[in-house]
Amino acid sequence: MSILESVAQGLGVEINKQLQVYDQEGNHVAAAVFRLDRSGCQLLVTPKSEACIDPDAVLGGLITGNLIPQTKKLEPCPFCGSYAVxxxxxxxxxxxxxxxxxxxxxxxxxxxxxxxxxxxxxxxxxxxxxxxxx
Known part of the structure; x- marks a missing residue:
């Protein structure tokens, strides 16, 4: 198992399944996927905005907990209706x-x-x- 596969497993995300990446304040910063193919495992990152986000910075943020992966859809808040949950x-x-x-x-x-x-x-x-x- 490669290091990236171990990281994905430790984060509880599936290989080859897209996840959303949020910062600690809940701001959606990127979409990412741990892609496994014949050449090995890679972390592919698509920034949400025009800002350049380095895949290494995303990986470091996921490992340290400064960035949070999310793979399941969240329903809006039942109390206020906000989709920012x-x-x-x-x-x-x-x-x-x-x-x-x-x-x-x-x-x-x-x-x-x-x-x-x-x-x-x-x-x-x-x-x-x-x-x-x-």
């Missing part, structure tokens, strides 16, 4: 930083509503979509 990675430190855990919630920056805290991004999105919207 996004899955947000959270670091939970219960007193001892050595016992820090990572969790995910779906958050609406418009009205500050949030979904249930879950251990994976997919579970947080499912929790938002199922518990609040349906």
């Amino acid at each position: 996004h899955a947000q990675r959270m670091r939970l430190t219960p007193g001892d930083y050595k016992k820090a855990r990572i969790g995910y919630i779906v958050y609406c920056p418009n009205c500050q509503a949030h979904g249930p805290l879950k251990p994976t991004q997919e579970e947080a999105i499912n929790g938002w979509n199922l518990e609040f919207v349906e």
